[in-house]
Amino acid sequence: MKIESILKQAESGDGISREEALTLLKEIKPKSKEMYLLMHTADHLSRRQFNNKGEIHAQIGLNWAPCSKSCEFCVFAEKHGIASKTIELTEDEVVRRAKNFENAGANAIFLMTTADYEFSRFLEIGKSVRKAINPNMPLVANIGDFGPGEAHELVEAGFTAVYHVLRLGEGVNTRIDPSMRIRTIKSAKDAGLDLSFCVEPIGPEHSIEEIVDRIFLGKDLEPTVMATMRRITIPGTPISAHGQISEIELAKIEAVTRLVMGKNIMAMGVHEPNMPSLLAGCNQIYAETGPNPRDTEEETSKGRGRSVEECKQMLWEVGYETFVGPAKSLQGPLRNRTR
Numbered sequence: 261m262k263i264e265s266i267l268k269q270a271e272s273g274d275g276i277s278r279e280e281a282l283t284l285l286k287e288i289k290p291k292s293k294e295m296y297l298l299m300h301t302a303d304h305l306s307r308r309q310f311n312n313k314g315e316i317h318a319q320i321g322l323n324w325a326p327c328s329k330s331c332e333f334c335v336f337a338e339k340h341g342i343a344s345k346t347i348e349l350t351e352d353e354v355v356r357r358a359k360n361f362e363n364a365g366a367n368a369i370f371l372m373t374t375a376d377y378e379f380s381r382f383l384e385i386g387k388s389v390r391k392a393i394n395p396n397m398p399l400v401a402n403i404g405d406f407g408p409g410e411a412h413e414l415v416e417a418g419f420t421a422v423y424h425v426l427r428l429g430e431g432v433n434t435r436i437d438p439s440m441r442i443r444t445i446k447s448a449k450d451a452g453l454d455l456s457f458c459v460e461p462i463g464p465e466h467s468i469e470e471i472v473d474r475i476f477l478g479k480d481l482e483p484t485v486m487a488t489m490r491r492i493t494i495p496g497t498p499i500s501a502h503g504q505i506s507e508i509e510l511a512k513i514e515a516v517t518r519l520v521m522g523k524n525i526m527a528m529g530v531h532e533p534n535m536p537s538l539l540a541g542c543n544q545i546y547a548e549t550g551p552n553p554r555d556t557e558e559e560t561s562k563g564r565g566r567s568v569e570e571c572k573q574m575l576w577e578v579g580y581e582t583f584v585g586p587a588k589s590l591q592g593p594l595r596n597r598t599r
């Protein structure tokens with residue numbers, strides 16, 4: 261009865277408390293009637309709030325290289341020795357792929373690099389992409405940590421948002437001080453960039469309390485896009501001993517995260533795209549090209565990465581229409597200019 265009453269009040273979109281989120285995650289078991297009630301509540305909230313429209317955010321990985329931050333869960337971690345050589349997409353190639361994504365119907369373009377990638381080069385490529393795509397298209401930086409000065413340079417180059425996260429196990433499974441991650445997010449937001457935040461990378465070893473802490477940290481940081489992501493096992497790495505959570509377990513976390521965020525977001529994502537989460541409050545998924553931290557394939561479109569067309573098909577399969585044109589969810593400075 262307690263679960264049903266939490267779900268009933270969550271229908272308003274006013275959010276649920278930390279205690280309520282803990283109760284849902286602890287007491288609801290996949291395959292139970294309550295699980296489907298939870299998924300339905302989150303699904304209904306998203307379809308109503310987002311007008312039954314789904315978004316496709318398209319990410320281009322700019323480089324394949326060993327990264328000094330050595331995050332346990334990442335293909336690029338120098339300690340794993342998987343990415344032992346360096347490959348970088350040329351500026352022309354990045355622009356070409358961004359245009360291809362736009363022409364295929366992507367609603368936002370993300371540019372991603374390893375943490376050691378040269379910032380000035382990233383800015384130059386970003387400017388060229390900005391010139392080539394719809395001026396209202398969200399352009400999102402998914403890069404290493406930076407401060408207030410770099411945040412303003414990103415805005416001047418035409419970026420509208422960042423994807424940045426305090427990952428689960430940050431500072432333990434990564435060589436990055438957690439305070440740096442928060443500083444970067446605050447610098448980006450102070451400069452007017454929107455935030456795409458994610459509870460990630462979730463593995464079986466993470467406690468419900470840790471996951472709920474990250475959900476509420478995300479809420480406090482006021483992202484316009486919230487998401488969840490499970491860790492993908494990279495074979496042969498020490499952390500792979502923990503294994504992976506299933507898509508249905510991820511869908512449970514997705515649904516609870518959706519209920520926590522309520523009306524305070526403009527899209528609810530999941531990574532990687534999966535059907536259970538698309539029936540549990542998710543309305544935003546990713547297409548990917550280039551190198552990808554979850555893929556041992558150097559060109560992820562030949563591996564784990566999905567195309568825009570495949571993402572459209574997934575949205576269609578669950579009854580979402582694909583939003584047409586630039587997403588409103590990551591417009592940052594553009595949104596402020598048009599107000």
Ligand code: SF4
Pocket residue numbers: 327328329330331334335336337338373374375404434553
């Ligand atoms: S997740 Fe990012 S910071 Fe960590 S090793 Fe991979 S590229 Fe580097």
